[in-house]
Amino acid sequence: MPEPCFKRVIVKVSGEALAGPEAYGIHRATIDRIAGDVARTHALGVAVGVVVGGGNILRGVAVSGAGLERATADAMGMLATVVNALVLEAALERAGVQARTMSALAMPQVCETYERQRALRHLADRRIVVFAGGTGNPFFTTDTTAVLRAVEMGCEAVLKATNVDGVYSADPKKDPAARRFDRISHQEAIERGLKVMDATAFALARENAMPIIVFSIAQADAIESVLQGRGRATWVGG
Numbered sequence: 231m232p233e234p235c236f237k238r239v240i241v242k243v244s245g246e247a248l249a250g251p252e253a254y255g256i257h258r259a260t261i262d263r264i265a266g267d268v269a270r271t272h273a274l275g276v277a278v279g280v281v282v283g284g285g286n287i288l289r290g291v292a293v294s295g296a297g298l299e300r301a302t303a304d305a306m307g308m309l310a311t312v313v314n315a316l317v318l319e320a321a322l323e324r325a326g327v328q329a330r331t332m333s334a335l336a337m338p339q340v341c342e343t344y345e346r347q348r349a350l351r352h353l354a355d356r357r358i359v360v361f362a363g364g365t366g367n368p369f370f371t372t373d374t375t376a377v378l379r380a381v382e383m384g385c386e387a388v389l390k391a392t393n394v395d396g397v398y399s400a401d402p403k404k405d406p407a408a409r410r411f412d413r414i415s416h417q418e419a420i421e422r423g424l425k426v427m428d429a430t431a432f433a434l435a436r437e438n439a440m441p442i443i444v445f446s447i448a449q450a451d452a453i454e455s456v457l458q459g460r461g462r463a464t465w466v467g468g
């Protein structure tokens with residue numbers, strides 16, 4: 231088997247991915263498949279952190295227009311990520327690996343509060359860390375959280391798991407003429423306004439020379455394949 235191209239990574243999994251074929255909620259078979267993929271990646275000797283979104287339960291920006299202030303709506307969205315993180319942690323444990331959920335929002339009765347040094351110790355002790363609660367602040371997406379945690383954890387890349395197999399010039403589901411990129415710079419992604427990640431995440435990655443690999447999580451062993459150079463993906467930066 232090819233050696234993984236990185237030894238320490240953050241995997242960003244959207245909440246929508248956890249819903250599987252459903253419109254919302256948590257799809258058990260999909261969760262177990264993703265957890266198994268993460269566990270096999272871990273078995274390759276890769277230190278793995280996972281940042282989860284909450285869009286399958288509630289997306290703050292979507293409900294902020296329903297009479298809620300954006301800060302309140304974003305707090306609700308951050309709580310949704312904790313729910314997803316706990317579900318993924320349990321699935322990882324079922325897959326045979328140790329995992330810890332760490333939340334940027336303090337809720338010690340439920341999970342550990344995020345502390346950088348403790349998270350680094352978990353990774354050093356071969357535990358998978360599932361990062362929840364976003365950055366702990368409103369107005370920041372979980373994409374930005376993924377890049378931030380990657381920098382803090384000394385990771386070599388962010389693996390952005392999506393529903394498409396890379397970065398396109400437009401939404402390939404809506405525009406059949408959309409062009410797929412094999413490689414693109416952080417700056418070009420920002421200038422083109424590509425929506426696969428927000429501009430803050432791309433800018434933070436650019437400033438820290440952090441590559442972002444965008445790929446589809448729909449395929450079996452998607453994460454493992456990307457790390458072994460076998461998967462179809464777009465490299466942003468790097």
